[in-house]
Amino acid sequence: MNNGAYLGTSGGPRLRGSAPVFTARALFKTYGTGETAVHALRELDLDISAGEFVVLLGPSGSGKSTLLNILGGLDAPTSGRATWRDHELTGATEADLTRYRREHVGFVFQFYNLIPSLTVRENVELVAEIASDPMSPDEALSLVGLSHRTAHFPSQLSGGEQQRVAVARAIVKRPDALLCDEPTGALDVETGKLVLAAIERANREVGSTVIVITHNTAIAGMADRVLRLGAGRIVGEEVNASKLSPEDLQW
Numbered sequence: 131m132n133n134g135a136y137l138g139t140s141g142g143p144r145l146r147g148s149a150p151v152f153t154a155r156a157l158f159k160t161y162g163t164g165e166t167a168v169h170a171l172r173e174l175d176l177d178i179s180a181g182e183f184v185v186l187l188g189p190s191g192s193g194k195s196t197l198l199n200i201l202g203g204l205d206a207p208t209s210g211r212a213t214w215r216d217h218e219l220t221g222a223t224e225a226d227l228t229r230y231r232r233e234h235v236g237f238v239f240q241f242y243n244l245i246p247s248l249t250v251r252e253n254v255e256l257v258a259e260i261a262s263d264p265m266s267p268d269e270a271l272s273l274v275g276l277s278h279r280t281a282h283f284p285s286q287l288s289g290g291e292q293q294r295v296a297v298a299r300a301i302v303k304r305p306d307a308l309l310c311d312e313p314t315g316a317l318d319v320e321t322g323k324l325v326l327a328a329i330e331r332a333n334r335e336v337g338s339t340v341i342v343i344t345h346n347t348a349i350a351g352m353a354d355r356v357l358r359l360g361a362g363r364i365v366g367e368e369v370n371a372s373k374l375s376p377e378d379l380q381w
């Protein structure tokens with residue numbers, strides 16, 4: 131049900147451990163019908179607090195991307211309820227979801243999807259121009275350690291550098307939520323750590339609530355909390371007493 135409210139309020143302060151920013155209640159997502167139906171999420175419940183760094187682990191097909199896409203307003207569940215702060219994501223109109231994504235969510239995917247004909251700075255600027263309270267593209271690029279490459283084109287950068295541009299593009303709008311689906315999946319260890327460091331800075335310095343999907347269990351060491359998905363449900367949860375910095379991860 132759409133509560134009719136526009137999803138684009140400022141959202142208030144982002145305090146760790148405060149009321150949840152994301153909730154999911156009895157979420158189901160089924161693709162297809164009848165004998166070919168695939169149950170991607172089965173009665174999933176979840177709370178994520180403001181400023182939390184959450185790592186989502188789980189076997190292939192356990193529903194991680196489906197969950198992230200619903201929380202990011204890219205997909206809708208079949209039933210159940212998902213909220214962002216005091217707004218309903220389930221049942222929101224497409225226009226509301228577009229606004230929600232534009233103003234509050236940064237996405238980082240496994241593949242960088244930069245625009246090849248634009249420079250690094252221009253790729254980031256494109257998002258800054260449509261955001262309500264962006265940082266400067268140069269500040270975002272400095273946060274990911276790429277101040278010296280702003281005039282280059284994506285094809286002139288390594289995969290890890292391109293992914294750091296994608297992180298800069300995601301954080302330039304100071305997103306409430308930074309949602310990352312296999313951000314290091316295509317990268318070697320050392321490059322992956324630089325990308326994770328950029329994501330960690332967004333969490334610490336911008337205050338974004340971060341969710342990272344990964345198959346790499348070592349990354350769990352960076353999280354405040356690790357959630358394990360299995361067959362469309364959360365089947366395990368661990369809270370880290372202390373967090374590792376990306377450079378101290380071993381994989």
Ligand SMILES: Nc1ncnc2c1ncn2[C@@H]1O[C@H](COP(=O)(O)OP(=O)(O)OP(=O)(O)O)[C@@H](O)[C@H]1O
Nearest residue numbers: 161168169170188189190191192193194195196197
């Ligand atoms: N558009 C779709 N149509 C049909 N089935 C889908 C669709 N999207 C996802 N699924 C199915 O839903 C289930 C959950 O998929 P999802 O991508 O969320 O899993 P995942 O845990 O992210 O997997 P992976 O680690 O392989 O990326 C899988 O069985 C998948 O095949």
